[in-house]
Amino acid sequence: MEPSHSSDQGDSLESECCGNGCANCILDNKPKPSRRAQLSGQPNVILDYADFRLVHKEALMGDDKVLLLHFAYAVGSDKDDCILDxxxxHHVMLRIGSLLRPYSxxxxxxxxxxxxxxxxLVLDGPMSQHLADLHIDDVLQFRGPxxxxxxxAKIAKYIIIIAQGVATAPTIPLVEEVLDNEDDMSRICHIVCARDMNHVYFRDRLLEFATYWNYQSCLYLPHQQCDTIVCQEKGHCSQDCDELRKSLRYRERAKIQRFDVHQLDVHVSSINKELLPIIIIAGDSSFQQSIKKIVAAAEFPVFEENIYLL
Structure with a gap:
């Protein structure tokens, strides 16, 4: 199991380490080269700290506290006969001076x-301040994976991905890896926990995934609120709110509540018992621990080694 940390969720005020309270340093989890990397015969440029240039920066969905950052290898800082695997x-570690933070x-x-x-971005977070001040062509150092x-893909699994807010982002390639392989018989249940619909990131991509036979998703939006008088008085929409139902798209499901053990049991009630259950939890450390407790209380058993924290 991966050690707990708060990748992509914000910042810590400590600077002696990455500041995420890992039980074991995540730098000790170095995967073997992928099959694709082995076939290329080229070194992975990010195995040691390498320079990457910022080529694009934008506030996602109009929120200046959520930044999409696009980096490209800074050619010339090292040999160019390499790949990025x-x-x-998996994570990459960003280093700015003595500050270290993992991002997925x-x-x-x-x-x-x-x-x-x-x-x-987190208010007063030292790494957040650096990232907020970034300009195009600024160079930062990353290492990984x-x-x-x-x-x-040879082992059919039932993969339950439970993601919180912006941590939905690094779960996207996990889903793509399964759905892009026609020979992969694994099924995916993608659970996204967000404040409301305005905080559901990559919504269009999730809807594209829903066209596949082996993918299903559900949004948990405990603070969803429309402009109707009834919902305004309650402080949130009800499950049968007409405005909520009108806002949902084809094959999109949403629950106006927090995710809990009962909901988990509902999602897995139709599991083919021959499929190996895998749990992937993406979010900050408090979210991870909360979901682990829910998984532990669920009716179906999941081995500790089959629970991964992203």
Missing amino acids: IPPG PFWTDFVRKEFKILVK IGSYLHD
Whole structure:
């Protein structure tokens, strides 16, 4: 199991380490080269700290506290006969001076050596301040990949991904890895916990996934609120709110409540018992621990080694 940390969720005020309270340093989780990297015969440029240039920066969905950052390998800072190998579900470590923070890319380009991360800025967070002040062509140092999750398409699994807010982003390549392989018989249940619909990131991508036979998703929006008088008085929409139902798109499901053990049992009630259950939890450390307690209380058993924290 991957050690707990708060990748992509914000910042810590400590500067002696990455500040995420890991039980074991996540730098110790160095995966073997992917099959694709082995076949290329080229070194992975990010195995040691390497320079990456910021090529694009934008506030996602109009929120200046949530930044999409696109980095490209700074050619000339090292030899260019290399690739960028960051498997789905793995992290890269950003180093600025004595500050270290792990982030999980949601998109990578193997040949062009580029990647994208989604970052939620935290007030007074030292790394957040650096990232907020970034300008195009600024160069930062990253190393990786770091992680322990490895998907084997030869073994059919029931993969339950439970994501919180911006941490939905690094779960996108995990889903793509399964759905893009026609021979992969694994099924995915994608649970996204957000404040409301305005905080559901990559919504269009989730809807694209829903066209696949082996994918289902559900949004948990405990603070969803429309402009009707009834919902305004309650402080949130009800499950049968007409405005909520009108806002949902084809095959999109949403619950106006927090995710709990009963909901987990409902999602897994139709599992083919022959499929190996896998749990992937993406979010900050408090979210991870909360969901682990829910998983432990669920009716179906999941081995500790099959629970991964992203």
